[in-house]
Amino acid sequence: MKLYKLSSQMDAKALLQTVGVTHEGSALLIPKTHLNLIYIKDLKTPAANILKQDALSIGADLAVPKDTITCKVPLVDAVLIANDKQLKELAHKEKIQPFGLKEVAQKLSEFTFTCKDDFSVMGIINTNEDSFFQGSRFKDEAALKHVEHMIEEGATMIDLGGVSSRPGSIGVSEQEELSRVKPIIDLIFKHKLFEKAQFSLDSYSPLCLEYALTHGFSIVNDITALANDDVARVTAKYDATVILMHMQGDPKSMQHEPVYDNVMLEVDAFFEERIAKALHFGIKKIVLDVGIGFGKNLEHNLQLLKHHEHFLHFGYPLLIGASRKSMIDKIISTPIDERLPGTLALHLKAYEHGASIIRAHDVKAHVQALSVLQALNQTTI
Structure with a gap:
């Protein structure tokens, strides 16, 4: 007789099938694992x-x-x-x-839910010159080629932004934002790329969002989580998916000594309020984003990532977006263009704790890493 200890990350259903447990027996045993x-x-x-x-x-x-x-x-x-x-x-x-x-x-x-092991990688593209990662900035035909390239690499979602939300950034007028994103939206629509992937606009401008949602886009990525009722109305009007992100303060001041009594409970209460608002306006498709780096210090970010699974109790998909963010630099001093390894570590941890949408600058690396981790988690004895 020989024994060996198995990982707690294993697929319990597949493991029980391997040893010949009946379907009825598995149904009784899986909740105990x-x-x-x-x-x-x-x-x-x-x-x-x-x-x-x-x-x-x-x-x-x-x-x-x-x-x-x-x-x-x-x-x-x-x-x-x-x-x-x-x-x-x-x-x-x-x-x-x-x-x-x-x-x-x-x-x-x-809390009696099961984490799903499927994932979607959301590629990032920006049109503004002040986006914190230079490698995500593209214009005109170069933007179109980059979008096509990310889809080829495995992105099933693409998030387009025209205004930086990095710490200390200042917003622009709706007209200025629209002038930045409209050329790329038009190219995506012209080439029908929305038939190959879902497109999201990273914006809280009703004007820009309405233009995008009438030109092939289907996701509203609102860092203010429907603070503007008009954004809620536009989202509902086009039956779009809304990404509700938590942020303490605003981009200009959010990283100036953020304080929470309990970051988990306060983000949870925020989601409860904004989900209720989304439902009130008739929005049916909701995604939750804890907002890594948006009004949080390093400890707040680490807590939210480590206990990310908690937010599945709302019953909606979770998005994680820690790509190349400064929390990596706070752990180990690293310039932005060298933060891919740290990004992968954060995103893989979040995936294991319930995140199913991974918003990332580096699509190919994420698709590969997540596919390998998924295979490891599904492996039986």
Whole structure:
């Protein structure tokens, strides 16, 4: 007899099929293979005691401060440790409990999701001269050739921008922005490239977005997350997909000492509000972007990437966009044109934690890296 330890990243379904487990047996076992660690903030102390006992009764556990049982303080933070099966059972149990546990039950039920392993690479192209990465700037026919090249390399989405949103940047008028992006939009439309990939406009200008959406574009990449009602109306009018990105402040000042009490909870609350607004305006297709580098310091960015899977509870695809950003330089001093390795490390981690759309300058490298990682994750014994 011989034993060896398997990676927790393995495809549980494929693994069980390899050893000959029946379909019915797999359905029972798969929810037991994924461990969840869920941080619960400001839980009422009586609720914590009830939740701990209920968790223990089904084989899960709740880590709490040592004085929780005496109820010396009204609120405590806790960490729930449970697999998917236990999470579902616990959510059912807490539906009838007092002290705010009904709300906990609702939240727990949202976390019973499965990460998908498919991915889309969104290539980046900019028309403005002040975009932070020079390698993404193109005009006229050169822009068309670059778009075609990215599609050939495996990009299934292309994101076009005409105004820089790098830290310290200043916006321009809608007319100026349209004058920058219109020639490329017209070329994409003329050559029907929208039949080969989805096109996104990185803009919060209703004027520019309406022009793009009537010329083959189908995605609104709004760094202000529908702050402007007119953007919401245009998006709904053309049944476009909206990318809702979190940003603290604005590009001009966002990196001036950003502060959060809890970045995960504050980004989560922001998404909840903006998703509700999108739905109110009749927008059906939504993508979420935590906004790496948009009003966040290095620690905020690292937390959002490490716990990226959390935001899947909303039920929408997640986009990650950390391509060549300054957080890499803050970890290890590196000029912009040498940040591809760091970019790949960040994006592969985000992919493993739920991101399915990867916004990147370097399409070919990302398609290759993600394809290899996908193959590794799908490999059985």
